[in-house]
Amino acid sequence: MADLAQSGSATLENKPDSQEPIVVVEDVSITFDVKPILQNVSFTVQRGETRIILGPAGGGKSVLLKLINGLLKPDTGSIQVFGHNVSTMREKDLFKLRSRIGMVFQESALFDSISVGDNVSYRLHEDKLPEEETHARVIEALRFVELENTIEKFPSELSGGMRRRVSIARAIITNPDLILYDSPTGGLDPITSTTIIDLVIKQRDVTQTTSLVITHRIQDAYLLARSRFNKETGKVEQIPNNGIDDSTKFLVLNEGKVVFDGTTEELVHSTDPWLREYLS
Numbered sequence: 001m002a003d004l005a006q007s008g009s010a011t012l013e014n015k016p017d018s019q020e021p022i023v024v025v026e027d028v029s030i031t032f033d034v035k036p037i038l039q040n041v042s043f044t045v046q047r048g049e050t051r052i053i054l055g056p057a058g059g060g061k062s063v064l065l066k067l068i069n070g071l072l073k074p075d076t077g078s079i080q081v082f083g084h085n086v087s088t089m090r091e092k093d094l095f096k097l098r099s100r101i102g103m104v105f106q107e108s109a110l111f112d113s114i115s116v117g118d119n120v121s122y123r124l125h126e127d128k129l130p131e132e133e134t135h136a137r138v139i140e141a142l143r144f145v146e147l148e149n150t151i152e153k154f155p156s157e158l159s160g161g162m163r164r165r166v167s168i169a170r171a172i173i174t175n176p177d178l179i180l181y182d183s184p185t186g187g188l189d190p191i192t193s194t195t196i197i198d199l200v201i202k203q204r205d206v207t208q209t210t211s212l213v214i215t216h217r218i219q220d221a222y223l224l225a226r227s228r229f230n231k232e233t234g235k236v237e238q239i240p241n242n243g244i245d246d247s248t249k250f251l252v253l254n255e256g257k258v259v260f261d262g263t264t265e266e267l268v269h270s271t272d273p274w275l276r277e278y279l280s
């Protein structure tokens with residue numbers, strides 16, 4: 001992906017300076033039909049950080065990602081992304097901001113009527129690149145997820161895991177500054193889930209893209225925290241000596257509230273009874 005990383009994009013304006021956090025969620029609350037979904041949620045994601053979001057079903061994890069990409073507005077509180085307040089942004093500016101965000105949806109969300117290649121290139125169209133360059137970038141993104149031979153196939157011809165990989169290729173093709181993964185392993189068997197988490201790790205370690213990763217599988221979370229991509233072998237491996245990846249942090253939500261915000265080390269040593277039970 002080195003070439004993708006260097007190729008830049010017409011949409012990458014207002015690059016924040018490297019010290020500025022990429023996402024700042026401050027005291028955010030949202031209620032649907034009188035039911036509080038998120039309550040006073042605050043946390044920060046630094047540049048280059050991979051933030052794993054864990055928690056029981058219905059805890060507000062997906063709503064949180066929708067707030068971050070401006071698809072929903074909070075009732076109270078503020079959300080800054082790349083230094084811009086997304087909760088007060090006009091639709092036109094939100095559109096621009098979203099062009100810097102790669103999104104991997106819970107169910108892949110590919111267009112069934114167009115080929116894999118067209119699904120992957122879809123977000124490049126607004127950049128009006130020459131066809132040759134578009135093709136080269138599609139190949140490169142598909143190669144990253146080891147699916148370049150599927151370029152002419154249709155999503156219905158692929159397995160669930162392959163469709164998920166295509167959706168990762170689509171998310172990374174614009175060389176985003178932030179990737180939001182909404183349950184990328186949801187509904188997949190354990191072996192296929194591991195291949196998806198390996199790609200998230202590879203993306204993290206090759207391009208250091210800031211990302212938020214929702215997962216229901218605690219084993220996925222630990223795999224992310226304890227593995228690294230080895231550029232020499234081209235494979236994901238366990239970090240030696242029980243090491244952990246410093247850029248990977250955790251946020252645990254339960255019933256709309258933050259019950260944990262910290263490092264892997266802090267998580268595994270937490271004495272909070274609810275957290276111990278949840279992680280066991």
Ligand SMILES: Nc1ncnc2c1ncn2[C@@H]1O[C@H](COP(=O)(O)OP(=O)(O)OP(=O)(O)O)[C@@H](O)[C@H]1O
Pocket residue numbers: 032033037055056057058059060061062063064216
């Ligand atoms: N647009 C909406 N209108 C009304 N209720 C909503 C809306 N979006 C989400 N909800 C409700 O908000 C709650 C939290 O949903 P959310 O999808 O964020 O949970 P989650 O933690 O991602 O759960 P899961 O792990 O099952 O994906 C749920 O009760 C859901 O029904």
